[in-house]
Amino acid sequence: xxxxxxxxxxxxxxxxxxxxxxxxxxxxxxxxxxxxxxxxxxxxxxxxxxxxxxxxxxxxxxxxxxxxxxxxxxxxxxxxxxxxxxxxxxxxxxxxxxxxxxxxxx
Numbered sequence: 192x193x194x195x196x197x198x199x200x201x202x203x204x205x206x207x208x209x210x211x212x213x214x215x216x217x218x219x220x221x222x223x224x225x226x227x228x229x230x231x232x233x234x235x236x237x238x239x240x241x242x243x244x245x246x247x248x249x250x251x252x253x254x255x256x257x258x259x260x261x262x263x264x265x266x267x268x269x270x271x272x273x274x275x276x277x278x279x280x281x282x283x284x285x286x287x288x289x290x291x292x293x294x295x296x297x
Contacts, residue, residue: 226283239290257296268292 234240246256253261268289275292277285286294 239293243290243293257293259296264292264296 246252247261250260272288276288279285
């Protein structure tokens with residue numbers, strides 16, 4: 192009798208696991224893109240690529256935008272740039288270290 196109860200318990204557990212797996216598979220999102228087309232246009236239309244050249248040329252604007260002067264940003268980037276830089280892969284282009292730092296500071 193105990194082995195019969197154990198077998199039933201194992202089957203009940205397996206059934207629960209199968210139901211959980213089905214629920215997880217249903218809720219899982221289908222990925223249509225590796226990189227969404229909007230983000231591929233980041234260099235053309237992105238805030239960083241349009242605004243930062245102007246911000247970095249003006250000390251006061253830079254101080255207001257990223258809360259530090261351009262020379263301080265450059266020094267900080269020289270110190271941590273190699274540590275936050277990512278590699279380019281076949282799938283996507285990474286954010287440059289400067290952009291990653293500005294996003295973090297902003």
